[in-house]
Each structure stands twice: as C-alpha cells, then as structure tokens.
Amino acid sequence: MISAQSGLRQEWTIDSHDAAAVARLAREVGCPDAIATLLMSRGIVDAVAARTFFNPSLDDLIDPLLMLGMPEAVARIQQAVRMGEPILIYGDYDVDGTTATVLLKTAIERTATKDHPAIVTYHVPHRLREGYGMQTGVLGAAAAAGVRLVISVDTGIRAFAAAEEAKALGLDLIVTDHHLPDDAVGVPHAIAVVNPAQDGCAYPFKSLCGAGVAFKLAHAILSAAAETAEEKVKLRRGLIPSFLKLVAIATIADSVPLEGENRVIAALGLRELRNPVQPGLRALMQVAQIPAERPPTATEVGFRLAPRINAAGRMDIASDVVELFLTRDAERASELAEKLDRLNNDRRATEARALEEIEIQLASLQTADGEFVAECIVLDDPAWHRGVLGILASRIVDRTGRPALVLTHEDGHAHGSGRSIAGFHLLDALTAVHSDGEVLFTRFGGHAHAVGFSLPSERVEILRTRMQSYGASLLCGSMLAPPLKCDVEVSLNDLTPEFFDWLVRCGPFGIGNREPVFVTRRVTLSTDVRLIKEKHVCLQVCQNGGGAKFSALGWSRGTDWAARCSGIGLRRGSVVDIAYRLKAKTNPQFPGLELELLDLNLG
Template sequence: MASAQRGLEREWTIQAVDAEAVVHLAGVVGCPVAIASLLIGRGITGEIEARRFFYPSIDDLHDPTLMLGMGAAVARVQQAVRAGEAILIYGDYDVDGTTATVLLKTAIERIAPKDTPAKVTYHVPHRLREGYGMQTGVLGQAAAAGIRVVISVDTGIRAFAAAAEAKALGLDLIVTDHHLPDDVVGVPEALAVVNPAQEGCPYPFKSLCGAAVAFKLAHAILAAAAATDAERDVLRKKLIPSFLKMVALATIADSVPLEGENRVIAALGLRELRNPVQAGLRALMEVAKIPPDRAPTATEVGFRLGPRINAAGRMDIGSDVVELFLTRDSARAMELAQKLDRLNDERRATEARALEAIEAQLETMRGQDGVFLPECIILDDADWHRGVLGILASRVVDRTGRPALVMMHEDGQAHGSGRSIAGFHLLDALTCVHGVDGNGASAGENGVLFTRFGGHAYAVGFSLPSDRVDALRERMRSYGTSLLTGPVLMPPLECDAEVRLCDLTQEFFDWLTRCGPFGNGNPEPVFVTKDVTLGAEVRIIKERHICLEIGGDGVAGRFSALGWSRGTEWVESCRTLDLRPGSCVDIAYRLKAKTNPQFPGLELELVDLRQTRGGVGVD
C-alpha cells in the first residue's frame, strides 16, 4: 500500500533460489539460512566466494597495470619527476575529483628524491565560474607558467578541445577518468588515456569511480618506484591501505556500484577510517559527529562526510577540500572542516527553500488519482542555486519515482542536472533528444539542444539556451512515453528473504553487517515478515513519519518499525489500512541497529506494508 504514487499497491517479489543450495552454503559457511539465501540471490554461490565476500582483503584488488594506457602514463610521470618538470593535476570540485587530486599529488611527491621535491600543482575548477570539465584557458595559463605535464582526474574523457589545445601548447596530457567515452568519436588525443570504460581496455572491472582510477595510477607509480622487497612490503601493508581511505570516500559518495572491486575498496577503506591519523580526516569526522573509535558506516560517509566535502564545490571553492586533506596543521584542518560544516548548513538551507517551490510545482503535476502525469519530471526556476541542482533532482526522484531534470537560468542559459531510475538510461536519453530533427528554430542550428552535456545512466549534467527548454520538455516527453511504462515507474519491490521476527537476533545482525557496505549495486537487504500484530496505536511523528510496535510468531518482546516519509505516504497508508492495536499486516523492512546507545538493540525500517495475505512465500 505504501507507495510514491497514491492509491497504488506495489508487488513484492523474492528472487527464487535453490533451497538445497541455500542450506548447503549456510552449513559450510556457518551463517543463518536467510543470509545464505541473500548471497545466492546476489550470485555468490560457493564457499570460497562467500568467504571472500564476507572478508575482503587487499589481495582482491586488481593489478593496475592491466589498465590500457597505464604503462605510458607511469613512464611519463617518472620522467617528469626525474627531470624536475612541473606537473599540473586538473581536478574536479566534487568528492570524487578532490580526493583523486589528493591521492595523485601525494603519490607523485612520494616517489621524488628527498633532495629534489616533485613540482606538482593542482587546479580545482570553480563550479559556477568554470563549470565541469577541462578549460582551454587554464591550460594556456599552465603552459605559460612552465607546466610540462597535465594529468586530469575524474574528467577529460570528452575533452576534445582541451586535448587539442594541450597538444598545440606542447603539453603532455594524461587523461584519467571513469565517465563514458563518446560512442562515435572515441577518446581525446592524449599521451595516455586511462579509463577502464574505454574500448579495448582489458581491465576486468569497469565501474570504478574517478578517484579509484586515479588511485590505480598512484598505485602503479608507487609500485614502479618500489625497488626492494622491504619497499614493496611497506607499499602493500601501509601505503595502499592508507590511500584506500580516500578512495572509499569517493566510491561511496559517487554512488558507483558497490560490487566487485568497488565493494572491496569501500570495505577496506572504511576499516582504515577508524581513528585516522591525517589531520583533515580527523577534523572532518569530528565536525560530522562520527566517533573516532570505530569505522564509519557507508551511510555515515554518504550522508555526513560526503555532503560536507561536496558543499565546498557547491557553495564556494572545492580547493578547500584538497587543502584540508593535504595539511598537517591540526588547527588549520579544524578551521577548514568547520568551514565545510558551515557551507553544508548553507547548502541545506538553500535546498530547503528550493524544495518548497518544487513541492508546489509537483502538486500541479498530479492527476485526480494522485499519480504524477509526466513520465519524466522537468522543473526549472531562475532563483535556484546552481550548486544544489543535482541534490534537488535526487529529491524529486525520491518523491515521484520518476527521472527528473532540474534547471536554473542565468544570462540566457539553462544549467541543469538530472537523476534517473532503474530501467531508464538518462545519458542515452539526452544523447537521443539532443540531435533530434524538428523544432529547428527553437532548438538551435540543425535542431540540436545542448551546448554541453555528459554523465552516465543515473546522473547527467547539461546546459542549453533558455529558449530551448520547451523543446527539451517536448522531446523528453516523446522519448520517454514508450520507455517509462508501468513496470519501470512502479517496479516490484525486490525482497531478499522472508524471515520470522524471532530470527532477528544480534548474531543475525552481525552476519548481515558482514554483507556490507551497502549501496548502489549491493543494496541493503529487504526482508519480509508476514502476519505481524500491532501492539499499540500507530504513533505519528512530525505529521509524516510513523512508528509501529509489532510482535508475532512467539518473539520475546516487540520491535519498533519506523516508516520515514521518503516518497512514501505512510500516514495515509495506515489510515487506508485502518491500523489499530491487534491489526495484522505483512511488512517489508530493513534491519537496523538502534542509534541511541542508552537503548541498544535492533529496530526495523519500513519499506512497505500491506494487509496480511497469509500463506507461505511472497507474490
């Protein structure tokens, strides 16, 4: 019953798994049956594979030299360091780009002789003045300043004009990026292009974030400089684990799939973030109120650390983040961390004001049955802050269950960000509507829409003249009508296992924790329990959230089940179901540890609920 669309009930499904295989895996590994079912449902079927999943190690990382272009990139960096040539790292203003800048600068400086420090500078673009991507003007200034080598991080894979400019200026350009190359043109002309997504790259894992690609170059540089067994031992046991802290921050914050090598990076990096030595990390975790005596969770990285790091680029200048993570001065680190905290508060206030206007616009897009009419939500306002457009688009997706493009206007240009849902490739959509014939006069020469655009399946950025926004709306409506159908807009709720409340012990939760970190590609498991009984009146929290006290199947005590209104009409659902003490319902939920240390234990985070169906299994 709970749904982003009023009045619609969502189907629940559990992936079918072989019962004998589940019992066998649970027996050889020693985990609960529901955990074994979860693993098999995610393609992990053997004992060795399962143990590697539960206990990832540094040996699970792939060899960086497998990446196309890596050899040429490492050789040129080594040559530059030996010759004392100046190197510029061209970064980006988000978590991915800033941490990548820190990683690569640190690695290059480390291989330089002590008596001849490496000449490494960096440029982090200003989001509003420069926008995303490499700018030819910056390259010209770099060449005039004596720079000989430019290394891009988290950008550059479509920087054809910048690459041509670098060549004309006599600069050796090394592109490290993770974004998708142009399907037609390919990759820019550069001394080396390091991107696992490029055609012909044999690297076995294709979904790294930008900082992880930069880390691979850093790893290869450090490995090439390690001449003895002792140096290689230090690299493996100390340097690489230390670097993984930054890579984990970016991997989680950039929402790349937490599967395969990404999950290894995130798990190892989070482990290393416990009680970090680096002044900037310690200060940032302190202002984010993350205790230093334990490793942060992926949720804390995504919702506490990531937003503060991103706030610098969104509201001010991203280079503050690079300084924060490079400084060894504790006082300066705290000063910068507190600045990021203030900027994040400013970002939240800016976002809240925009969301009020967005909510009003969304209500005009509902039909009489409460269902949103447009398949793709497109919103714009001249007053919205350009730095929060991506966040706003994410909020609209959460609220509506539909892909969203959100724009602001400035000097006749509309600048926008988009976020999408499973089953609708947003970059493909923009690529298609960009060059559609028709509406030529309103859509620019040859009918093209955008002055720039890029991204991937779930997130895009773009700009276009403001007078082409109506053409964008029409083309997206036409493009999305056949693709954004019921199964995409209201997909079944994929549940991982059906369990009893009495199965939800601390031991079960400990095994569940080993299945993390959770995120895109390794979603937090959703469990189903049927025929639970309400032990008290529904408690409504702040008019939008609910708390149910539930029991059943002989469980000792009761669980609290909390429903947070992230796109779900929980209060309306409870009224529709006429819930009262003694009512029986089926619930889908995530299992959580209580956050208040004075009241330890477990609680449930509701995902959906419905009238009890009885019987065995799920639809």
Template sequence: MSTAQIGPPQWITRSADDAAVQHLAENLRCPKAIARLLVSRGIADPAAAHAFFNPSLDDLIDPMLMLGMDIAVARIQQAVRTSDPILIYGDYDVDGTTATVLLKTAIERIAPKETPARVTYHVPHRIREGYGMQTGVLGEAAASGIRLVISVDTGIRAFAAAEEAKALGMDLIVTDHHLPDGAIGVPEAVAVLNPAQENCPYPFKSLCGAAVAFKLAHALLLAAAETEEQRAKLKRGLIPSFLKLVAIATIADSVPLEGENRVIAALGLKELRNPVQPGLRALMQVAQIPINRPPSATEVGFRLAPRINAAGRMDIASDVVELFLTKDPARAADLAEKLNRLNDDRRATEAKALEAIELQLAALRENLGDFPAGCIILDDPEWHRGVLGILASRVVDRTGRPAIVMTHEDGHAHGSGRSIAGFHLLEALSAVHEPVTPSDAPLFSRFGGHAHAVGFSMPSNQTQLLRDRMQLYGSSRLTEEIMTPPLECDAELLFSDLTQDFFDWLTRCEPFGISNREPVFLTRRLTLTAPVRFIKEKHICLQLQPPGETIRFSALGWSRTTDWPARCAEMALSNGSLIDVAYRLKAKTNPQFPGLELELVDFRLS
C-alpha cells in the first residue's frame, strides 16, 4: 500500500496493479475507480468480479459438506417418521430466534400431512436463564416426552448440558457457530454442526448461527425432495424465502460479508422486497422501511435487528419466533408494535446507562490523564443486563479500546465485551480464566463468544481480579498501532469522478459490512465555499468545490464518534479554507433534492 502521512490517524490509500485495473475496467465496462476498488480487495479476475456482482443460489455451498450433517439429517428423519417429540433449543438474539424459526419450519415441511412433526421450541429468558443450554430446561423437556433436542446458535461449549441430555435418555444435535473450546473440543452429541470445529471440511468458516441452522434445514429439504421437479421447486420458492431471515441474522450478527455470507445477504435482501409473511411485513412497516424495494444492509442492521433483539433484551424473545411463524396479520401487527415499544424502552434504558458510563470514563481520564492501556472494564449494579453488549460497543466507539461492561445480581457479575480489530477478545478471556496457582479457582462461571464479542458470568467478588488480569494481558498486546489504526482509503478521486454512473456501480458492491466495508474515498485540495453550517449543534455541513472548477458537493459530518464542531474550531475552518477530505459517497435522502453528497469520515488542512 502507498501511504500518505497527513497527521494522526495516518491516511493510507490501497494499492492496486494498474494493468490489472485497466484489464478489469475494460472487461466489466465499469469506471476505473470501481475496478481499482475490486483489485485492491483481491478481486482481479473478471470471472470472480462477475460472480461478485451477480451472486446466485448456485453459489450456496453443499450443506452435506459440513461435518456431521449426514448423521443429523438421518436422526431428524427418524424422529419425523416415528413422531418423536423434538425440542429446538434457541437463543434470545436475532441469530437464535431466526434460526429457531427456520429449523422448525423445515422439519414441519418434511413431515407427511397425515402425521405432522411434533416440534416445539424453547427460547431462554436472558435474565432468568442467561445464555446457553440449561440442565433444568432439559430435565423438564425429558419429563414431557422429548427425545431429540436440537440447539441453534448455542451449545458448542454446553458440556454439562450434553451430559445431562444423555443421562436423561435424549439425543442431542448441536448447531452453532461460536468457537469451540480448544482444549476440550466439542460436547458429546449425536452430531455437532459447526464449520469452525476441528476437521470440518466445510470450506466457509464464518457462518452465523442462523446460517448453520439453515444449512441443516436445506439438507433436510433436499433429502425430502424425491424428484428433479421437487428440487427445482425448492430452489425457486422455499430456499429463497428462507434466505430472508438468514440475511437478517447474517447482517445483525456482524459476521464477515464475504464468500457465502455475501451471497446469503445479497440474495436475502432482494427477497425482503414486499414480503408476504405477515410478521416480517408488519415489522418492516413499524421500522419504517419501505416494502416497495429491497432494504439496505444498514436498514436491516439499524432498524430491523434492534427491534428483533429488543424482545430478548427487555422481555421475552419467544415473541419474535411467534411473529415470524404466525399467519394472522392482526396478531403479527400486535407483536410488531410490541417489539417497537420494547425497542423504545431499550433506547431509554441505554441512554440512562450511558450517562453513568460517561461519568466513569471522565473519571478514568481525570485520574490517569488518558484511558488505561488495556481493556476498559466498567460496572454498575443498576445497568440492565439486556443492554450490556450495546453499552460495550458504545465504550469501544468512544475510547478506541476493547471494553467489558458488567452488572451485578445476587452475588454474580454478568458481563458483555466488544473488541477492536487486532485484539481477540475470546482468546483474552480464555487466558485470564485459567488459574494462576493451584489454589486458584477458574475465573468465570461460564463464558463464550468470538474475536469481537463475548459474554460471561462470574462471582462479583472476582471482578477486581478480572481487571488485574485483563490489564496485564492487554498491556503487552494492545499496541499503539492497534489502538490508533490508520484510516484506509480505497482510492483518491476527483470530484469529476463522482458521477451517477460511478455511484450506480458502487451500489452494486453492496451489501457492505465486515470484510466488505463501505468504500472510503479521498479528494485533496477542496475549497470551503461557505461558512461551516452546524446542525443541532453537533453535526456539520460543508460546501466543497475544487479551485477553479464548478462541481460542488455538500459534505455532512454526523457526530456518531467524532466531535465535528470541535474539529472545525481546532482547525479554524472558515469560508475559503483549503482541505483534504476522506468520505463515503451517498445518495441524498430528500427526494425533492436528488443527487449525491459526501458523508465525512475525516478531513485535514491541505
């Protein structure tokens, strides 16, 4: 990569081979900047670029490649044939609830009409049960006659639950995507479906939990399709319909939007246009997402997903499963309105906790002169367990450091953590969990997650030990380079490059997310043609124009993580200032004023 040191953080521009860019641009007949974007992201072959722009159902990987899939399918088929009661053990977030809906629907679909499948589900209560499979729930299931339990989005570290299921005479199938325990392996079960487990030949390792459940559902439906005509009908109808929920979960769970995940997200978003299922339709309406077009990944991530998650955070997540299963429009409307109210409650609860977090962060800065070099750990017994993950994300946004946020109840601390690129948070928890001396006890009662997000519980009297160990662990690993990453720009452009044709090609690169981030562009030496306009005292609008040219763009700075008014004051920006700007290109949202505008990422005096 070529670098351009323009002050902290450093701006870097992705490099791309000029010959490869020219070849790709000619082959695709696209703007050179689009070809450069693709080449810099490793897509230089025209065939790969064509597949990138045209994902199809044929790009979905054969589910039978997943380790244990044949055994799982056979066991479920047996349960359906013998009318054995089946329990789907879900989770309370978007990933777990959508996975529950997908698998329940698929199992019911493969059963003969004369002997319907006997499928029930359990979605845990976040506060009363917490994350993961509970032995008490399994005991109640066995007493009710359940003989097969299938976990979705959970179970990969449920060793005690697996032993309990076996002792109770129940078979267990685990479907999960969280990382297994490297030292112990996977729980004892009839089958464990997880592409991240050792020796699994499935080529794509980054599926979300709902996608793993979808793979099982897909395999069951394919096995039940006896003729070519039935398989074709499945491909035309049910599989695309299933992808709607899998896409929502894939986007909400922040897994990398590359490979098969990109295919799932792209196809699923298209299917979300004008949904027929009453619950999904009602939810999109309360989220104010137009149903006459496919939603964007941003709309799913910031409008749909929070409302789905609100049920598990603030009340009962099983409402989400009912919402997506019901065929009654009136019931769907009621449930969607309930989720909307719960999301409002969640936002109010989060806002109150953020006030206390700001005070704690201010105290840290005052006492230390800056934030500590390691992971930031905050706790308060008044904070609601349902919003801890969101709060941890907010702390990461404000500090640029990994964060753990905890609350306390009945002598136990419950926590969620979020991380930054370059710091594997689950590995950190695994390291600090282990006893230091033979007399020490393990730190956590339970914990799990992945590189960017974790959850745990532990005795409240051990929280200082957690702080000490995390500080020691992080101090040698959280380097300045990790905590102050450079701003990566995809290309340096002129304003004359920012045409509608260029933007149309740019939208074809969606959906954006982790590993396919929304492109950031750089343009130098732009004149501020009017005084800075402040919006609600915290956002800004700049009018920018290259010297001697007539092309002008508005650039908007939203104060999600940057204090733009303070930046303007620091640089003494005024009419006539000459600046370099890093930005994302956006379509204007007001239909009365169509066109394009810039969303500020950073700016520097030229």
C-alpha cells in the first residue's frame, strides 16, 4: 500500500483471533462475527465484559474518594463554605479548563445552604497576556480581595512558584490537575493535590482530563452534602448525569484515551446531550448545527462544539465560555454562542493563512522524492497567532507523520505548542532537551501527546538542533511510517444497517478506542473515478459483479487521492483491495452508509 506521507508502500496489519472463540462470543452476545472480532481486539473476550462494554452506566464510575488528596480537598471546601470564606477557582483557557471551572463552581454553590452561602469566583487567564499556568500576581490580587482558598483546575501540578506565593499570602491551595508532575521535584506545596497521575495515588484510572478530575472533586463534594435518601437519589438521577455533559465534551476535546472510565464518561455524557436544558449549551449546539433530536457523536463534539469553545481562549477571552455555561438568560446565551461562532471563523482564517507559510517551510525540509529530512519538525514564524499554534502542530503531524513543535515570537521570547505521534513521549523529549547543556525553557509542561512551552527567541535554533538529535535517536522507521492497523476483513454484503447499529454501540471512538478500520478484498469499480472539488474522489464499488454497492470517498487531507487514482490508472472495471471506515451518510435526503477510504491497492 502507499503511505499518505512518503509515497512508499504501506503495510496493512490485521490481528488474528481464534475463529472458534470469535464465533462463540458472537453467539453469546448475539452480534455479527466481525463485531465480536472488534471486541476481542479490545480485550473483551466474554459475554459479561461485552455487555458491560455495550451498556456503560453510572455504576461504572469509580469512587472519587480513592483519589489521593480527595478527602482533604473535600473537607477544606466544606470548611470554606461553612465559614463563609471566599473561594477562587483558577482555571485554564481551553475546553478542558473552562468546563472544569464551570463544573466545580456549580458543584460548590450547590452545597451551600441559606445559612451558609458559597462565595465562589473564578479566574480564567488570557492566553496572550498571561499565558498558561497560575500567576502570582493574580494570587496577590485575590488575597487582597479577601480570598482564603484557591482551587486550580486543569493546571497547577508544576506551579511551584505560585504555590509558595499562595503560602506567603496566607492562601490555602488545592491543586486539581491531570498533567504529569515533575518527577524530579514532586508536587507543589498545597492543602491537597488531586491528580491521579501523581506518585502514591491509588486511583485505578490515570487518564482523566482536567475536567474529569474536577468532576471527581465535584462528585465527592456533592456526595458529602447529600445526607438524606431523597438527596442521594436526586444526585444520582439528576445532578451527576447533568454534569457529565460538560465532562464528556472536555474528555473528547482533550484527546485523552476513550477507554475505561473516560469511555463511560463520554458515552453517558453524549447520551445526556440529546436535549440540553442549560441555555448556553443549547445555544452553542444550535450554532454548531448539531440536531437536538439525537445525541451528538464524538466527531460532532470534537469538530463542531470543541473548536467553538476553544476559539474564545485562542482569539479573545475564555471567560466568555464560563459565562455561556453558567448563564440562565437565553438571550445572553445566544449572544455569546454567536460570538464564539464568529471567533471560530476568525480562527479558521488565521489558521489557513499560517498553513500557507507552513507548506513552504515543509517543502524546504523535503528531499526530491518527498521524504522529510527531519525526524522532529520545529517551525517558527513571528506572524503566527499564539492561539492557533496547537492546531498548526496537529496539522503538521497529520501532514508529515512526525512530532511537531510550532512557535511564534513576541518581544524577544518564543512561545510554542507541540503535538506528537504514537510511541514518542513529547514531554519526556522536552525534559531531555531542556537540560542537555544550557537550559532552554523558561517554562514547559504537558503530557505524552501535547506540550506547551516558552523560551528566549535566540534559543530556538538550539531547540531545533537538540530535538532533531533526540528524535533521531528514538524515532525508528516503524514509528515514522507505521503500518495501517486494520481490524477485520469483511464482505460488502456484511455492511448492513444492523451491522452499523452494532458498530455505533462500540463507540464513542477516539484515542484508546479508535474507530475500526475494515478491509474488503477485490472490489470492482462500477464507474470511472469521480473528482470532488478537484482533489477528493468518489468511487462506486461492488463485489463479485453484484450485491451491495457503496460510494467510497477519499478525502485529500494527508493523501492526494486524485493523484493516487490517476497514478495507478483506476477506471471503471478496475479491481482493488480497500481499507476504510464505515460511515452514515450525513445528508438526510440520501440516507444510508458509505465508505471513507484510508488506503487502496490494485487487487
């Protein structure tokens, strides 16, 4: 097969499973054999586990009190509410941080009583003026305003200076975060640090997003406040499912693995999003053109809702998102949702302009046959907007199959974001190059797949050299040109509406529960290749001269499908093997299923 990036033949791999075991599981569950194969590839080998997988419930959520620091955090928040102490929630400017802020503020306020009202404010930093992380100046202003307890969400695990400042100011600090701690230093000084990734934490699931950790604290606070049987029922049937809407959005948007508890959160939250009651969420789904009569898909959340939420922090003021999700005024909600929609359009235009320059820079890093000469891509330009650097890094990874760091410059300082590929731990890479001689960064943090950092502009070339050296020592051919991992071989006649219903139940899909890839051998083109907008292609395929017929669409994102089809001479009557994802058609006037091409080869 042909690699999207390199033009070299790409291997397809399909895991093998015992046919008798597959047939037995299919019979016990009542699903098609291909679905049983998908289950087994995800480690689900018996009917009990399969039924749990297909029917996630609130019972699958893990007890939040298992998390290190949780009892202390709950007790301190209860004390603050009881004593009337002002509380500041210190958030972040992305989907994860803003939704976490909303969740925790709402939960604390719901524990208040008439005699003990909760005084909760929040601070969401401005991406350009403040940057990522807790700032000591904000803490000083909070202390001067009478705040006595600060709770960080989606940030703080490396905020050592801020933690010391809080202590000096007489502020108690609770850190809730999901980013990786600094192994060499440990965690900041605080009343409680709530992060499943920290050493000594017995919480069994380590991959929650920041809003997921904040939700766990919210759940623990609300559970502690629910004293009567009636209150406990209301919590389980009403509040927790309602909270899961925003947690699901953050979980999907933050690209954490959709497995284990994250998959439970995403599945339950998407289900609850079918009919949003809160005015801001409803207005946002309307401007994103997500139908209200059914639950949204993870794809719709990731590509319609999340970009609009993120646009506030990227292009303007992220606190607009918090207001959107807190307001009960439908008119104000519509106004804010429309503003986010406009900002997202601005973001897309800004991104498109930067991508034109990126293509020029990438061309300078390629040989005549299209191979990239750098294992790690490091690009910079002072004209690029800081708000879109992470998106640009993701686009470069998609385009090149290599880890990417993207930087812009301002007042002699470079600010950057990075994204990685499977098997290359990007935070470990930054940690290694930071201290390989003269220290590089003024700040950096993140996790395996995504990082943010700053450094003096004159050190960018050193960063480029060190990243190339580090990448060359670790990035082998199989990582830079991985095989296309396929799940199961099927006939086109297997792809029925009933089969697709089973496939949907295997979702939501994302990292850790990737969307299945199917292989069908020796399909015949029943028409000539049709071009869509001069770069995408549509193939009409059938098998064995008859039976089911499907449209197979090749979207030219990482692959130039028009050139591919022309290069191998595809025409009516050509026989090919295809690898694809199965999709529902999006036009309600033409219902049915279609194939999203990932690769093909002459049969």
